[in-house]
Amino acid sequence: MLGNSVCKDPKLVEANDFLFSGLHIAGNTTNAVGSRVTPVFASQLRGLNTLGISMARVDIAPWGVNSPHSHPRATEICTVLEGTLEVGFITSNPENRHFCKVLHKGDVFVFLPIGLIHYQRNIGYNNVVAIAALTSKNPGAITIGNAVFGATPEIASEVLIKAFQLDKNAINYLQSKF
Amino acid sequence: MLGNSVCKDPKLVEANDFLFSGLHIAGNTTNAVGSRVTPVFASQLRGLNTLGISMARVDIAPWGVNSPHSHPRATEICTVLEGTLEVGFITSNPENRHFCKVLHKGDVFVFLPIGLIHYQRNIGYNNVVAIAALTSKNPGAITIGNAVFGATPEIASEVLIKAFQLDKNAINYLQSKF
């Protein structure tokens, strides 16, 4: 149901259509989780339309977290430019196996495969900067907390009580946070 | 990194390779969430190898829940054979829009698109039986609670504290539940 943007007449295409500027600028990490993702997806870089790739810059302040999330339409590879970064991903049912690794400058890590929940955490005293690439022009991102506890309209608390084995107060508290 | 099962010599294939029996048998729902999924994936039905489809039966006891989960490699369509079923899915960032619908016998619903978090809840006083089909021989299933709070080994509580804005006690409680 979701169409592509209308394409530009090929004759009017110019080199600027393939250009995005500003990925050297640190994202603002003064927020609750201490991290910021700067996407270069098809919305930001028109030339990515019809291609299966995109990029992003990830900034994480000391001890900040890029919360558990998944990309429904992409696998991700990233390399650390600065800092010390813990990365992890969890496989699907029934194992829910947690693969976890500490990355240093120059390390490249692939979050395998598509659609798994993964996260990143700065475990050092300096900023982390990482460059990620993803296998879709429009990979999407589902932040687990936002989707489960911050959906609009809210998911019925009875669903979440059962699913997370929490009482109604705890669920209401979580829903108030997102 | 994950290879297919070794294929059977085509000359030895027989009609039974395309058959799975027992989908008329109700799944046991006497568990914490009151639901059970009976999969007919490539592991259960060898003939599905190389095909992009599979089936499942979903049983949900009155007021039970098929917890929020995603299928990293499939879209799902389902039809209700018995009972009254609330279904919902949540779109990705930044909207996290929650689409929700009550289904009755004979209703068909598609959980669109691939990789989104969705759930099902029996909102009636009788059992729900639904038949689902998925666009992969091996769709995978990530139950959010299990992956986030029940991973092995556990995700560091510091990650979850930041991500879910909970204190360490609440996170420890959640991890003990999964």
Add this chain to the structure above:
Amino acid sequence: MLGNSVCKDPKLVEANDFLFSGLHIAGNTTNAVGSRVTPVFASQLRGLNTLGISMARVDIAPWGVNSPHSHPRATEICTVLEGTLEVGFITSNPENRHFCKVLHKGDVFVFLPIGLIHYQRNIGYNNVVAIAALTSKNPGAITIGNAVFGATPEIASEVLIKAFQLDKNAINYLQSKF
């Protein structure tokens, strides 16, 4: 040459776009072959657009037949809800091997692979009800008899005389039936 339907503006999408109702209603089988397929394809369920899946309900009266046919764009998996169903498919040249199986309630069968000719027959004294899923939003169906003997305009009888090794009267008779 065949375009998709124009897509709906994502902002205007609502949960009803993902819903089809009525698959619990038995199809009318009072026809020459004693069977009826109720499709839930993209034409019936708008939300299937861009997805690789669809569903159908198959009703077959006692001793009725779902005539030999193929789906040019899909593989099919089905499960029997009621009755006793003979299913079969035939592999391509040169073997033309016929795989055949009697299915009972709860059996799941996959018609492998894409594009093969297959059929279903009710071999019991009660109605058969089956739910099928197909690997395309728009799988298509080619009923062999209709395509070969009932095309509009007709295929030249000289082609069919050679192909089926029948005389002109027999071909004319067949063409009059479809």
Add this chain to the structure above:
Amino acid sequence: MLGNSVCKDPKLVEANDFLFSGLHIAGNTTNAVGSRVTPVFASQLRGLNTLGISMARVDIAPWGVNSPHSHPRATEICTVLEGTLEVGFITSNPENRHFCKVLHKGDVFVFLPIGLIHYQRNIGYNNVVAIAALTSKNPGAITIGNAVFGATPEIASEVLIKAFQLDKNAINYLQSKF
């Protein structure tokens, strides 16, 4: 369930692996339908493995027929080198529309789209030679008559009686021919 041939070690590959010889040799058309297809599929040309293409030569004697058939895994394009060739294809249900065209030397025709039933007939007094290309290394071919009336083991005559609205004698006659 059907695996590829085991691949050759890339270091041992040589130019001959990409070569098939003999497509200039006319196929033997002294058979019931007066036609012969010479395939250059992956079985004949090892280098086609993993590629989505193949070729074939079609010879049809005067008034001969390449019987109605479908390719479950390919679309076909062909060009006429010699002779006058009627080609036709029939769309799927419910229209069963018959597209038909007389081709002359140098004409190129595409049998659109994948999986449809199509045929070719020599409508002249000289041999027809055509070169076809198909969108699969292993397109498969289902000759309708062979699959329906010549399957091994036979399809139950009751299925064919209903499907083709013929009596048992006519079906038995057809089954004896294939």
Add this chain to the structure above:
Amino acid sequence: MLGNSVCKDPKLVEANDFLFSGLHIAGNTTNAVGSRVTPVFASQLRGLNTLGISMARVDIAPWGVNSPHSHPRATEICTVLEGTLEVGFITSNPENRHFCKVLHKGDVFVFLPIGLIHYQRNIGYNNVVAIAALTSKNPGAITIGNAVFGATPEIASEVLIKAFQLDKNAINYLQSKF
């Protein structure tokens, strides 16, 4: 960024939409390289839209050359109708291995795999005629000489001096030729 042609209303489609005429006419080879390709791509044959195939006729005068080129979106298979044809392709870095073969009438050769540089040369005293098929409706063709030395606007000579280890005069000479 490059959209398909707008599709024709399916109801208005006619058999002529699947037809191209004239592939029996020899291409004009009185040019600097002594060869001519006559494409039957989606631009020439509307019915190829959405399909993964196209055809071409290749004419090469005695000792003429179909210059080194690549097809960015297709693999090619070809068969020789007349003449003696040397064909070759070169694998990618670091081997740059050159596979080369002399083809005669009736030989079929596959230029494997997608995107490699390949060429054809008539090494006989008669015209070569070949029919090629390609795995895209719109395979594209990059003639290396034209792209490198004949681009508009020109590639800076400093790039080419370094890349081809030639002096400025030689580069300017090459650029003047294309």
Add this chain to the structure above:
Amino acid sequence: MLGNSVCKDPKLVEANDFLFSGLHIAGNTTNAVGSRVTPVFASQLRGLNTLGISMARVDIAPWGVNSPHSHPRATEICTVLEGTLEVGFITSNPENRHFCKVLHKGDVFVFLPIGLIHYQRNIGYNNVVAIAALTSKNPGAITIGNAVFGATPEIASEVLIKAFQLDKNAINYLQSKF
């Protein structure tokens, strides 16, 4: 014909299989073209197997060149970490249009689409460092000069004389360089 590496047993997979180290180390650019590409493809990072993505670091000394090349199986996106980089790509026949752009730190550029010839040149007095991502685990790289003039065995000089409109001495000179 080219198989994947044999896959690792999923149960033996560990986080190190998803890790490559050392991308922060500058490549050695003391060579004829003044540039070096450090690939992180499936050969370097086993975890990329079955995924459609890879990474590379590009180092270019002042005034050095990453020679015109193509990736037969990938589109490329890159971002500049340091320096001033001219990038260009050339479209296919018949336009051979040259898109060219000067990139600065933080710029992201996509070389669109798959298989086109492109190049990079350092046009500043400092080193260029760029991170590229490609839409294949094994994108391949065809350096035009190497493939055309440095193939093993050599392409017949008669082919290159015609194709590049050079005399035999010039071609021999070029072949001696690669």
